[in-house]
Amino acid sequence: MPQNIAIGFTEGLPITEPNSFQSFDLPIPTPKPNEVIVQIDGVSVNPVDTKRRQTAVHQTTPQILGYDAVGTIIQVGSAVTAFHVDDRVIYAGTTRKPGSDQQFQAVDANLIALAPQQAPAADLAALPLVGLTAWELLFEKMGFTPEYNANKGKHLLIVNGAGGVGSMLSQLAHWSGLTVLATSSPQNHGWLRDHGVSTPIDYHKDLVAQVHRAGVQTVDGVALLYHPEPYLAAASQLIRAFGHIGCIVGPQTGLDLSVIKNKAASFDYEYMFAKTDFDYHMASQGAILSKLLTLYQDEQIKASVTKQFDGINVANLKAATKLVEGGHMVGKVVLTGAFSA
Numbered sequence: 001m002p003q004n005i006a007i008g009f010t011e012g013l014p015i016t017e018p019n020s021f022q023s024f025d026l027p028i029p030t031p032k033p034n035e036v037i038v039q040i041d042g043v044s045v046n047p048v049d050t051k052r053r054q055t056a057v058h059q060t061t062p063q064i065l066g067y068d069a070v071g072t073i074i075q076v077g078s079a080v081t082a083f084h085v086d087d088r089v090i091y092a093g094t095t096r097k098p099g100s101d102q103q104f105q106a107v108d109a110n111l112i113a114l115a116p117q118q119a120p121a122a123d124l125a126a127l128p129l130v131g132l133t134a135w136e137l138l139f140e141k142m143g144f145t146p147e148y149n150a151n152k153g154k155h156l157l158i159v160n161g162a163g164g165v166g167s168m169l170s171q172l173a174h175w176s177g178l179t180v181l182a183t184s185s186p187q188n189h190g191w192l193r194d195h196g197v198s199t200p201i202d203y204h205k206d207l208v209a210q211v212h213r214a215g216v217q218t219v220d221g222v223a224l225l226y227h228p229e230p231y232l233a234a235a236s237q238l239i240r241a242f243g244h245i246g247c248i249v250g251p252q253t254g255l256d257l258s259v260i261k262n263k264a265a266s267f268d269y270e271y272m273f274a275k276t277d278f279d280y281h282m283a284s285q286g287a288i289l290s291k292l293l294t295l296y297q298d299e300q301i302k303a304s305v306t307k308q309f310d311g312i313n314v315a316n317l318k319a320a321t322k323l324v325e326g327g328h329m330v331g332k333v334v335l336t337g338a339f340s341a
Contacts, residue, residue: 004028005339006102007317008064012056015322020053021314023341024062029106033079036109038089042125042336043100043312044068045320046164048273052095053321066100067092067273068334069107070115070124080109088115090289092128094276101317103339110282113289116297123296123303126164126332129272131292131301132285133248134169137270138176142221142244146291148300149177155216157238158182159203160225161192162330165248167304169223170196175300181211181219188330195304207234219243227252232259239265246270306331313340 003025013020049065073087091112139146156173161182173180174196181199189200199214218240224247235245236259246268295301309316312335320333
């Protein structure tokens, strides 16, 4: 019987340790009625992978990460009617089950979307997690309208605009009509402009002063894609009354949200896995991915891959993880091709 090559670990070790990732031979999963089995040929590494590995306790069962995937369905569960064997699909999956760093993965059919056969595997592997996070944050949590040019005249400020989520968020915001301001190091300001940002901002300097110099006194939304503590004061000054401050990173200390009380502004947390953690509108994620793929095919958004590894194996996954752990990644890092030990 064929084996399922999986890359994982039994305890969270520094990435420099020999066993920080290992190869395991696991059984090919059997689908539940609502699941499909996907043979994977592209994955991505995201900050959530590094955080989950670094905090993992020792277990005898291999822990398999990976929350981006593109691949081909090889088997469908008895209740699945919308997908078929040989369909190419993308998805982000769930933290509740073994992830996509394995050759064959079981995934709930609600979470997947049909992918174009001709699109590069690297692009498709880069889209799901950042695309879902950005879409949910912008349109579900912050209340902007998910239609072309529907938000003209409104402004969005993105803190940490050159990372994976920031690069997708700025493109979706620009497509939906928002005027986008975003922070990064000056060497990445060209990247920001190439991803829909009208006003790049140097995160080393006074944030409020730079926004005001751009002729913008208040913004309709602020997206904090970094630890919120250093930026909450500036965000509270810049957000308009009844605006939305959205965040995807947990605070390292307590947050004093009284600073936005008198503006009746909202503070919105986005966590892409909350839907699968709590069985909440899970099918919306497959639907969002379908919309993102339409925008990708129409060249309204791009996948923003900046580093691609050929072959999905221990050495490449370690190297990709080390890049993400460095904290200065621009765009996305992906691994494509065949699995090997």
